[in-house]
Amino acid sequence: MADTIIFYTNPMSRGQIARWMLEEVGAPYEQVLLDYGTTMKAPEYLAINPMGKVPAIVHDGRVVTECAAICAYLADAFPDAGLAPPINDRADYYRWLFFGAGPVEAAVTNRAMDWDVPADKQMMAGYGSFDATMDGLEAALTGKSWMCGAQFTATDVYVGAQIDWGLAFGSMPSRPAFADYVARLRERPAYQRQKAIDDALIAEAQGKKDGPSPG
Template identity: 50%
Template structure:
């Protein structure tokens, strides 16, 4: 599937995850940077993502939203990039990719809104308190170069991005396990290329909330 890829994003968004993934895949793509607000609510863009959010991609006639789903899709759509383990070895790959997109996102999203779960709410919601989420993920990356086996994968793009941003913005403690894991990933050429392109686009867009 070598059709054209259009990547919808904003330089101040989780689109940075997908940008890194696209650079790892190594195929041509077109970037459509959208400002928050009206630009994401036009009929044309709502036909891509009815939620009116980024990131999203359009690959030929295929539309995919949600950063974790896009990473998994691109790994499968371009197997020559070897960004997913063999299908018989994907236990850790799926587990940690969706652990971060599920429990991590929900747990830290609640905390960022000033909500601290009671034990009863934690049981009902199923995402766990942030401290527990961090303990589990720290154990997963401890003494491991990659999260899902012997090779770098799309799961490292997604998990690594959250760990890197969390430490950068102070939402998670810079535990030794996280620092060691992230230091191995952040110097990847594809990550550096995506970061440079994202930073170059930032002056043209207002910082959200300002």
């Protein structure tokens, strides 16, 4: 089938974001599971993504990496899913998609590694400070159902996954706007399908790692 997508992932990775997006668009896909440090770094996969990380998709011979790019690409490749606003109404769509890929990703990662930006260096950091980034994210959601208003879009898949994980693992502050948003996300059938698939894969991998229990 011409539209079948090859999806390279590991269930314990940001590949969960790409799978959620694939489930949202309803596109047929074939998953290829990769392991850290082995198949993810093998020449065959490095030819697809020289970074040696997942996720990646190949669609009709075209390679797309980086979660935000995968979400935006799939929204455009499968327009019937309605996951991108009309061209003339994409200001918030692009704004918050790239806010998630830039300031949010950097701020959360740096905080997790105990890297705090000194006050006199905040102008040099793309996100300024962790608190300013969280305030901006909260402002984007306040008074709206979704990042772009009434329409759920690919931006909600990407940014929503970050907030979902942030609340689950304590890497983002628990704020009412975040909690209410995540509750709405978790009601989506595509979100639930993705979680069921990846949770099962994680459990299977954990079972293989633990080995058979002694008799």
